[in-house]
Amino acid sequence: MPSGNVIRGARLGFTPGRPTERSVPAPRRAVAYWCRNDHQVEILIAAEAEAPPVWDCPRCGQPAGPDAQNPPGRARAERYKSHLAYVKERRTPEQGEAILAEALAALRRRRGRA
Numbered sequence: 278m279p280s281g282n283v284i285r286g287a288r289l290g291f292t293p294g295r296p297t298e299r300s301v302p303a304p305r306r307a308v309a310y311w312c313r314n315d316h317q318v319e320i321l322i323a324a325e326a327e328a329p330p331v332w333d334c335p336r337c338g339q340p341a342g343p344d345a346q347n348p349p350g351r352a353r354a355e356r357y358k359s360h361l362a363y364v365k366e367r368r369t370p371e372q373g374e375a376i377l378a379e380a381l382a383a384l385r386r387r388r389g390r391a
Contacts, residue, residue, distance in 0.1 A: 310334075310341035311348045 304324040311317055312334040318341050322328060331349055334341045340349040368376070 308343065309345075310343055311345040312337060312339045312341040313348050313351060314339065316341070317345075 305321045306324050307319050307321055308328045309317055309319045310332045314334070314337050316334050316336045318332055318334055318336075320332060328343065331340045331342055333339075339351055342349045364373075
């Protein structure tokens with residue numbers, strides 16, 4: 278016999294096919310953007326919201342702007358940084374030496390070689 282906690286006819290993530298008669302969608306407006314590859318992207322945003330100055334083109338991934346004659350330049354991909362590179366950005370060599378000395382002293386104390 279099934280338990281009483283089952284919701285029949287629905288699944289996780291289910292949304293109704295059409296809005297109910299009691300709900301009214303918020304007023305929206307279309308905003309067009311163009312990328313360097315002449316792709317046009319049209320998005321719908323709330324009527325009272327400010328349009329973002331740049332939008333990513335879904336076709337090529339380049340930034341797109343609202344001016345078709347003067348689209349934004351190509352996005353520069355940031356090269357991969359290792360964990361060590363991020364640590365070196367945050368710490369000076371002197372701070373690194375102090376942290377290393379502290380860690381080595383703690384390790385020696387645990388091993389009984391103080």
